[in-house]
Amino acid sequence: MMRTILSACKQVQTPLLDIPGLNMELFNPRRRKEKVVFVIGATGTGKSKLSIDLATRFPAEIINSDKMQVYKGLHIVTNKVTEEECRGVPHHLLGIADPNTNFTAMDFCHHASLAIQSITARNRHPIIAGGSNSFIEALVNEALVTDVPEFKSRYECCFLWVDVSLPVLHRFVSERVDRMVEAGLVEEVRRIFDPEADYSRGIRRAIGVPEMDQFLRGERIIGDKIAAQYLRKAIAKIKENTCKLACSQLDKIHRLQNIRGWKIHRLDATEAFLKRGDDAEEAWEKHVAGPSTDIVGCFLRHQDCVPNIVVPVPSTAIIGSTVPMTAVAAASH
Missing domain, CATH: 3.40.50.300 (P-loop containing nucleotide triphosphate hydrolases)
Known part of the structure; x- marks a missing residue:
């Protein structure tokens, strides 16, 4: 079951500000940051x-x-x-x-x-x-x-x-992906699937979306056994790419x-x-x-x-x- 998100999270959408002029106090070197x-x-x-x-x-x-x-x-x-x-x-x-x-x-x-x-x-x-x-x-x-x-x-x-x-961390990431699948990851991606979509733009760049492409393209025209293989392959790829992301993030922090x-x-x-x-x-x-x-x-x-x-x-x-x-x-x- 998909979790209830954000409704009571006090999500704040800060409006764009139109600053009429700079407050020169901001440039005061004695001003405490x-x-x-x-x-x-x-x-x-x-x-x-x-x-x-x-x-x-x-x-x-x-x-x-x-x-x-x-x-x-x-x-x-x-x-x-x-x-x-x-x-x-x-x-x-x-x-x-x-x-x-x-x-x-x-x-x-x-x-x-x-x-x-x-x-x-x-x-x-x-x-x-x-x-x-x-x-x-x-x-x-x-x-x-x-x-x-x-x-x-x-x-x-x-x-x-x-x-x-x-x-x-890699073991935890693998188990977390399994929990995400159990929580409805496949159905969530299926709802936004578009065979003409650009995976280099917006939220479709998220790990978990491009990896599902082959499975979602073929699930209706291939047998259940092959579809299951495609899905296992997609989940494995999600885990692999998430681990790669973790390594990249650590390199960046260093x-x-x-x-x-x-x-x-x-x-x-x-x-x-x-x-x-x-x-x-x-x-x-x-x-x-x-x-x-x-x-x-x-x-x-x-x-x-x-x-x-x-x-x-x-x-x-x-x-x-x-x-x-x-x-x-x-x-x-």
């Missing part, structure tokens, strides 16, 4: 879970930076947060864009800047969360938005990186850290992914949510502090073969 928290990481590591955890501990709102979740529709394929997972936290830039058009990095910079202004104007803190590091890099380092000063001149950034050992010189706080969530039930929640609090809360608290108080973080396992480390993933499945995005 506003604070923006970023939650980054590979797909499936728990970015949404952490951002919502933080937003329930600080007066904050979340801005989505996932380039597929910004589009309307395909809630299962794009793994949008559910009503329950939102926990009443307002979300911006989630399911706002026309699925048949390309929402670019410049579009993101424009809309995210407006959302940040709206949030900070209400004395709340923006938390930008998502796996599209190109969007975040454009916002922080490169893009300018019409009629507002460069991002770095206005905002101070805190970067939190939720990491999971790759072997563990580049931002090593080449761009971003100060990024790495939180290792591997232990939480290896445990079940209350033990998983305890591990998440110990290794991820708790240290992140300390980091953000110091950041908002204009203090430097080093939280008590257990030395993490490198993301490429080999973990044992038995990996129970059900404990963190519901809230890992």
Whole structure:
């Protein structure tokens, strides 16, 4: 059964602002910069879970930076947060864009800047969360938005990186795809299937859509046995491409850290992914949510502090073969 999405998520669609003139106070070098928290990481590591955890501990709102979740529709394929997972936290830039058009990095910079202004104007803190590091890099380092000063001149950034050992993450991703199929992924993609569609535009670029093309083209004209083979092949390809995406996202984070010189706080969530039930929640609090809360608290108080973080396992480390993933499945995005 398809999950109820966004209805009570306090989704906020920030209107476009027509700024009549620049406030020169923004350029005052003595003016204290506003604070923006970023939650980054590979797909499936728990970015949404952490951002919502933080937003329930600080007066904050979340801005989505996932380039597929910004589009309307395909809630299962794009793994949008559910009503329950939102926990009443307002979300911006989630399911706002026309699925048949390309929402670019410049579009993101424009809309995210407006959302940040709206949030900070209400004395709340923006938390930008998502796996599209190109969007975040454009916002922080490169893009300018019409009629507002460069991002770095206005905002101070805190970067939190939720990491999971790759072997563990790949197993979790595989199991998550199976759960998405059980939740109705195939039917969801079937509803938007168009044999003439352009898979290089809009939401059809999302992993889970192009991979289903061969199956959906042939399911009505081939036998059930062959169709089942096509479907298994499509699901395997979705898993493969999702794992490739995770590796690409990690490479990008390393580049931002090593080449761009971003100060990024790495939180290792591997232990939480290896445990079940209350033990998983305890591990998440110990290794991820708790240290992140300390980091953000110091950041908002204009203090430097080093939280008590257990030395993490490198993301490429080999973990044992038995990996129970059900404990963190519901809230890992």
